[in-house]
Amino acid sequence: MSVDVHLGDQEGLDRDRRYLRPVAEYDSDEVHLSVYSWLESFEAWATGMSLCGGSMRQGPLPEGTAVTCSGCLEWRPKCERMLAPDYDPADDDPEALRAKLAVLREQAEASMALLNEFATLADVTHKYRAMGGHDALGENLSCPGCELAGRVRTHLERYR
Secondary structure (H helix, E strand, O other): OOOOOOHHHHOOOOOOOEEEEEEEEOOOOOEEEEEEEEEOOOOEEEEEEEOOOOOEOOOOOOOOOOOOOHHHHHHHHHHHHHHOOOOOHHHHOHHHHHHHHHHHHHHHHHHHHHHHHHHHHHHHHHHOOOOOOHHHOOOOOOOHHHHHHHHHHHHHHHOO
C-alpha cells in the first residue's frame, strides 16, 4: 500500500499544526488515533504511534472513520486540548495551576474587601445625607465617595 505523503497539503492542513487522525493497526481491523503532522526533514505528512501506544500503518484513514480502540478514545479529549492552537502547556502544570489559583483567591479577597467598604460607605451616606456630597464639603476636604470610586476603578483595571 502506498501512502500519499502530501495528503495533508491537499486537505489544506497547516504545516505548523498537528492533528488527530484515525489510523489502521497492522494485524487488526481496529481503528486507532494518531498525531498527524508535517515532518520537515522528510518533506512529508506522517502519522506516528497510536495514542494507546501501538505501532500503526503509516498514513491516516479517511476523516470521519470511526475509532474503535477504547484506549485511544480515553486519550482523545486530553490530546485534542493539547493540539488546539490556543493551548498553553501551563494549563496542565500543577504548579502553574496552583499559582493561578492563588492569584484568583487574592483577587477575590481584595474584591470582597472593597465591596464591604463600598457597602459601609453606602450605609454612612444613607444615614447622613449631608456627608459624601460635594456641596456639603468644605473647600479642602475630599469626598469619600469619589475616593472610593477611584479605588474601585484602580482595582478593576488591575484585575481585568
